[in-house]
Amino acid sequence: MEKVLFINGSPEKRGNTAALAKDLLQGIDYETLNLTDYKVYSYGQNFADDQFNEILAKMKEAQIIVIGSPVYWHNICGSIRNLLDRFYGPVNPGELAGRTLFFLFQGAAPEQWMLEAGEYTMERFAGLYGMKYAGMATDLTQTRELAKALK
Numbered sequence: 001m002e003k004v005l006f007i008n009g010s011p012e013k014r015g016n017t018a019a020l021a022k023d024l025l026q027g028i029d030y031e032t033l034n035l036t037d038y039k040v041y042s043y044g045q046n047f048a049d050d051q052f053n054e055i056l057a058k059m060k061e062a063q064i065i066v067i068g069s070p071v072y073w074h075n076i077c078g079s080i081r082n083l084l085d086r087f088y089g090p091v092n093p094g095e096l097a098g099r100t101l102f103f104l105f106q107g108a109a110p111e112q113w114m115l116e117a118g119e120y121t122m123e124r125f126a127g128l129y130g131m132k133y134a135g136m137a138t139d140l141t142q143t144r145e146l147a148k149a150l151k
Helices: 016-024 052-061 078-086 114-129 140-150
Strands: 004-008 030-032 064-072 101-107 130-136
Touching: 004 016, 004 052, 016 064, 016 101, 016 140, 030 078, 052 064, 052 078, 064 078, 064 114, 101 114, 114 130, 130 140
Parallel strands: 004 030, 004 064, 064 101, 101 130
Antiparallel strands: none
């Protein structure tokens, strides 16, 4: 059985982002990693209690990674953006090869350009680190369509 990891960037552990993940992963055993429970400092900072390596280890253990972000300030939320930034340096290009990345990106009324920018970022992130990008869902209908790729 493939290990599935959902990385929730929302501060609402049971909010809309988590609800989309629950729907996407219905019937699949998965681990949820709520970024608000971890200390991941900004790129360039160096503190002993930083937990980036713990998150990276969980990502390396998983075959399927689902990253979920609410739309904040017209973009991916800060906790997800910070996680992506932290890959620079300690993670080599292609290091997550063989994994599949799904992206859940939802907000109250995002404009199309916001969604396109978020998807562009995640698709580039997946490609740089060797993951297959399986796509993005922004609502329940799209999530159910994306779930077909998991079956």
